[in-house]
Amino acid sequence: MAPKKTADKRRNRVVPLAEAITGMLDPVLKKRGFASRDLLAHWASMAPAPYDRVAMPDRLAWPRSDKGQGAGKGSHEGATLYLRCMAGHQLALAHEGERIASAINRYYGYLLVGQVRLSATPMSEPPRPPAPRPAVAPEALQRVEQRLAGVEDEGLREALRLLGAGVVRQGARS
Numbered sequence: 001m002a003p004k005k006t007a008d009k010r011r012n013r014v015v016p017l018a019e020a021i022t023g024m025l026d027p028v029l030k031k032r033g034f035a036s037r038d039l040l041a042h043w044a045s046m047a048p049a050p051y052d053r054v055a056m057p058d059r060l061a062w063p064r065s066d067k068g069q070g071a072g073k074g075s076h077e078g079a080t081l082y083l084r085c086m087a088g089h090q091l092a093l094a095h096e097g098e099r100i101a102s103a104i105n106r107y108y109g110y111l112l113v114g115q116v117r118l119s120a121t122p123m124s125e126p127p128r129p130p131a132p133r134p135a136v137a138p139e140a141l142q143r144v145e146q147r148l149a150g151v152e153d154e155g156l157r158e159a160l161r162l163l164g165a166g167v168v169r170q171g172a173r174s
Contacts, residue, residue, distance in 0.1 A: 033060030033079065039104070046107035051100055055085040055093055058119035078105070078114025084123035094118060133169060140168040 029037055039060075044052045061080040081101065085093050093100075097116030104113045144164035151157040 032058070033062060042107070046104055048096075048099060048103050051083075051085075051089075051093065051096065054089045054123070055083045055100075056123055058082045058084045058121060060113075063114075078111045081113045081116050082119040083116060084119045084121055086123050086125060090118055136165060136168050140171075141165060144168065 025037065029035075029040075034040065034057075039046075039057050043056060046052075047055070059082050061082065063077045063079070078101070081104070083093060083100075093116075100116050101113040105111055141164075144161060148157050148160055148164070151160060
């Protein structure tokens with residue numbers, strides 16, 4: 001008898017994004033040496049300050065096991081954690097590798113990271129917040145209000161008021 005083919009279940013429902021991409025992320029994370037996404041997801045809570053903001057895990061490199069040593073014969077070594085970091089923090093990060101490794105091991109409760117090294121790939125800086133809107137002169141807003149005095153529809157008047165304030169603000173920017 002031929003084995004039955006298991007068809008993918010159709011999902012006729014709304015699925016949370018995390019559930020939908022779980023199957024796609026796991027192979028990528030395993031390729032980078034991560035067994036799960038906990039180290040990436042909880043990096044801010046496990047890394048000591050300021051390294052929680054200026055560095056992020058890139059990959060874990062596990063040591064190769066010797067065939068002569070069994071798994072239970074004390075051959076447990078921690079993995080090497082490669083970190084990406086922002087420019088200007090490489091030297092401090094290289095000296096604080098032991099402290100970072102102990103903080104991660106304390107978080108997990110066992111020896112996960114044996115040493116910390118810098119990755120060749122730099123960390124990109126976080127996006128900057130948008131520039132604040134320039135202040136609009138009250139006289140310019142007064143002129144917009146005067147031109148809107150003849151508009152009877154309240155919704156249209158409010159829309160034109162917002163449009164006029166945006167045009168005045170755009171003129172103040174240049």
